[in-house]
Amino acid sequence: MILCANPRLQYLTHKREIDRAVTRVMDRGRYILGEEVKAFESEFAAYIGAKYGIGVGSGTDALHLALAACNIGPGDEVITVSHTAVATVAAIEQAGANPVFVDIESDFFTMDPRKIEKMARKNREQSQKRYEEETKKPSIGATEKRRKELEEVAPDPRYEGADRLFNEMKKKDRH
Secondary structure (H helix, E strand, O other), X not given: OOOOOOHHHHHHHOHHHHHHHHHHHHXXXXXXXXXXXXXXXXXXXXXXXXXXXXXXXXXXXHHHHHHHHXXXXXXXXXXXXXXXXXXXXXXXXXXXXEEEEXXXXXXXXXXXXXXXXXXXXXXXXXXXXXXXXXXXXXXXXXXXXXXXXXXXXXXXXXXXXXXXXXXXXXXXXXX
16 A cells, blocks of 8 residues: 655655755756766666666656557557556557556555456457458458458467467468
8 A cells, every 4th residue: 555655754854965965966057967867877776676777857758668668559558547647648648559447456546457357358359359350351462461460469478368369360360
């Protein structure tokens, strides 16, 4: 559970160190890509056990970079909670992907894993149905093109039963 924050108390706890850092940045006049940012990136990376850290201008930028690092783009779907901030959806759309909203569970107000599985199952069924409908069409060239498009968005093999489902879809295409 995420507890409420007390920014004033957090600031007062570290006031002297924060004020010195802000003064150094203002005195140097370089608050974008300066030495303080470089130091923060290195220290934060070390703190979380990563090789590198990259400071960005906003949470939207951070989410967009994370999506890009995962090669998420046009035609992809990104599952997020239904009560997310606008910035989350903005980053997903900026990447060219489509947001898919899943409700939260009531204990911790986080994404409900059962609803994710239900959503994935529904999407697999819809993909299979579209695939079957498209491959029944008489136009061979259009069907082949659509089949290739559908194979690109075929169920992820990490999902239970996805390999079986995908192979069944391929067999139907051959007959």
